[in-house]
Amino acid sequence: MTTITARERLINAAVEAFAEKGFAATTTRDIASRAGMSPAAVYVHHDSKESLLYTVSLQGHRAALDVINRAALTHDEPVARIRTMVYEFSLWHAVHSRVGRIVQWEYHALTPEHRAEVGAIRRSIERTMQDALTDGVGQGVLDVTDVPGTAFSLLSLGVDLVRWFEPGGSRSGDELASLHADLAVRMVVAR
Amino acid sequence: MTTITARERLINAAVEAFAEKGFAATTTRDIASRAGMSPAAVYVHHDSKESLLYTVSLQGHRAALDVINRAALTHDEPVARIRTMVYEFSLWHAVHSRVGRIVQWEYHALTPEHRAEVGAIRRSIERTMQDALTDGVGQGVLDVTDVPGTAFSLLSLGVDLVRWFEPGGSRSGDELASLHADLAVRMVVAR
DNA sequence: GTCTATAAATCGATAGAC
DNA sequence: GTCTATCGATTTATAGAC
Numbered sequence: 541m542t543t544i545t546a547r548e549r550l551i552n553a554a555v556e557a558f559a560e561k562g563f564a565a566t567t568t569r570d571i572a573s574r575a576g577m578s579p580a581a582v583y584v585h586h587d588s589k590e591s592l593l594y595t596v597s598l599q600g601h602r603a604a605l606d607v608i609n610r611a612a613l614t615h616d617e618p619v620a621r622i623r624t625m626v627y628e629f630s631l632w633h634a635v636h637s638r639v640g641r642i643v644q645w646e647y648h649a650l651t652p653e654h655r656a657e658v659g660a661i662r663r664s665i666e667r668t669m670q671d672a673l674t675d676g677v678g679q680g681v682l683d684v685t686d687v688p689g690t691a692f693s694l695l696s697l698g699v700d701l702v703r704w705f706e707p708g709g710s711r712s713g714d715e716l717a718s719l720h721a722d723l724a725v726r727m728v729v730a731r
Numbered sequence: 732m733t734t735i736t737a738r739e740r741l742i743n744a745a746v747e748a749f750a751e752k753g754f755a756a757t758t759t760r761d762i763a764s765r766a767g768m769s770p771a772a773v774y775v776h777h778d779s780k781e782s783l784l785y786t787v788s789l790q791g792h793r794a795a796l797d798v799i800n801r802a803a804l805t806h807d808e809p810v811a812r813i814r815t816m817v818y819e820f821s822l823w824h825a826v827h828s829r830v831g832r833i834v835q836w837e838y839h840a841l842t843p844e845h846r847a848e849v850g851a852i853r854r855s856i857e858r859t860m861q862d863a864l865t866d867g868v869g870q871g872v873l874d875v876t877d878v879p880g881t882a883f884s885l886l887s888l889g890v891d892l893v894r895w896f897e898p899g900g901s902r903s904g905d906e907l908a909s910l911h912a913d914l915a916v917r918m919v920v921a922r
Numbered sequence: 923g924t925c926t927a928t929a930a931a932t933c934g935a936t937a938g939a940c
Numbered sequence: 941g942t943c944t945a946t947c948g949a950t951t952t953a954t955a956g957a958c
Contacts, residue, residue: 546941562839564755568934578943583935585941644894645836648753689902689910693888700887703835711880719880723918731922737923759952769925774953776923 547585549575554592559638563593563649593646594654600636600643601661607632608668618676619729622694625672627721630698633705634713640702666691673728683730694724738776740766745783750829754784754840784837785845791827791834792852798823799859809867810920813885816863818912821889824896825904831893857882864919874921885915 553574557566568589572579586592611628615621633640650658669691676682684690697720705716744765748757759780763770777783802819806812824831841849860882867873875881888911896907 562753562755564753565840567932569932579934580936580944581942589934649756686910689907690914692891693911693914696887696891697884699894700883700891703890716880719877720884723881723884727914727917758950760950770952771926771954772924780952 546575546577546581550577550582550585551592551595555596555638555642558593558596558646559641563589563642563646590649590651590654593642593649594651596639596642597646597650597654597658598661600639601658601665603636603639604629604632604643605661605665605668608665612668612672618672618679618681619725621672622676622682622728623721623725625669626694626697626724627717629695630701630720631713631717633698633701634716635707637702637705637707640699644699644702666695669694676728681730682728684728690728694727697723737766737768737772741768741773741776742783742786746787746829746833749784749787749837750832754780754833754837781840781842781845784833784840785842787830787833788837788841788845788849789852791830792849792856794827794830795820795823795834796852796856796859799856803859803863809863809870809872810916812863813867813873813919814912814916816860817885817888817915818908820886821892821911822904822908824889824892825907826898828893828896828898831890835890835893857886860885867919872921873919875919881919885918888914 550571553571554566556574557570560566561570566589568582569579571589571592572582575581582592586595607628608625611625612621614624647655647658666688670687673682673684673687673691677684677687698717701716705711705713707713741762744762745757747765748761751757752761757780759773760770762780762783763773766772773783777786798819799816802816803812805815838846838849857879861878864873864875864878864882868875868878889908892907896902896904898904
């Protein structure tokens with residue numbers, strides 16, 4: 541059985557509020573209300589509004605990095621590897637579109653120290669994608685002239701989902717992730 | 732000779748501030764200060780903070796629609812048409828990355844009425860891209876199974892530029908737009 | 923059309939009782 | 941660890957002089 545602590549209830553409430561209204565437009569009263577608590581109760585479990593954002597953003601960045609790193613290990617063959625990486629990265633942004641929106645859109649609202657920490661995870665995500673492309677080019681299986689730019693473009697497909705995707709909408713996350721994976725292969729495969 | 736009115740100075744200041752800190756985190760004092768005016772002067776030229784956002788967002792959406800509509804008219808041949816549309820759409824988001832960020836990220840901060848008006852322009856942009864794909868499929872030149880999803884993906888390349896692109900950075904807008912155009916053609920061309 | 927001054931509301935965060 | 945009450949700062953927007 542899973543016990544949900546008051547601290548976690550507040551984090552879930554913050555995810556809802558930040559994703560819906562943005563960090564700056566969200567009040568601590570709103571977060572407390574969504575968690576069924578008084579405004580003062582927030583500060584028993586979290587230091588500040590920004591520390592709530594930091595917790596959500598750090599967990600989200602780590603989850604996204606984990607997803608793409610695991611995907612990179614599933615295949616040695618470069619085309620299948622890229623396909624899986626793009627599929628899993630896009631699927632994560634669809635399934636976790638609220639956290640994804642906070643990760644991608646509220647980066648600037650973090651303190652400089654927290655932004656630096658999270659920024660390192662972002663660069664690690666980009667490096668993982670670049671390494672997969674470079675490996676495929678080296679094997680002669682992929683045709684990619686601009687590796688950093690193409691890596692960005694492949695990630696952009698998933699990232700931009702958080703702008704409009706709603707779970708329970710007309711399109712499933714799996715459907716969109718599969719489309720992105722197909723498009724990704726066409727973008728990079730040599731022929 | 733071009734005369735810049737006080738009203739336009741305030742709009743330019745709002746673009747700077749909204750793009751840098753987001754709409755909710757921007758104060759009317761900040762906008763006034765950037766325009767070299769007192770806080771009260773803002774309300775002589777604009778009704779509210781939201782009406783400043785609406786002005787910027789509407790102009791930005793109209794400019795982006797105009798860019799992609801004009802690009803669609805430059806070629807009859809489907810591949811060249813898609814290439815030009817993606818190039819121009821991405822280039823616009825790079826060159827106007829501050830307005831682009833406001834257009835793409837502050838949609839939710841508009842009033843429901845203004846959001847509906849701007850939303851119609853968004854759907855028109857998507858329709859223009861979808862029509863170009865459908866036409867190419869009909870001519871047998873393009874191979875696109877999921878027209879709406881692919882249209883979204885092609886636009887995502889440009890949209891996601893506003894998340895990180897800075898004019899004067901290590902990569903030029905033309906360089907990125909050309910990359911996106913190349914990738915777009917590979918995504919949709921039949922072979 | 924610009925300013926100073928301020929109204930009225932709301933914010934993040936804290937004090938202190940229980 | 942929860943609450944009510946509130947502090948002190950900040951916000952959008954307005955009033956009224958010039």
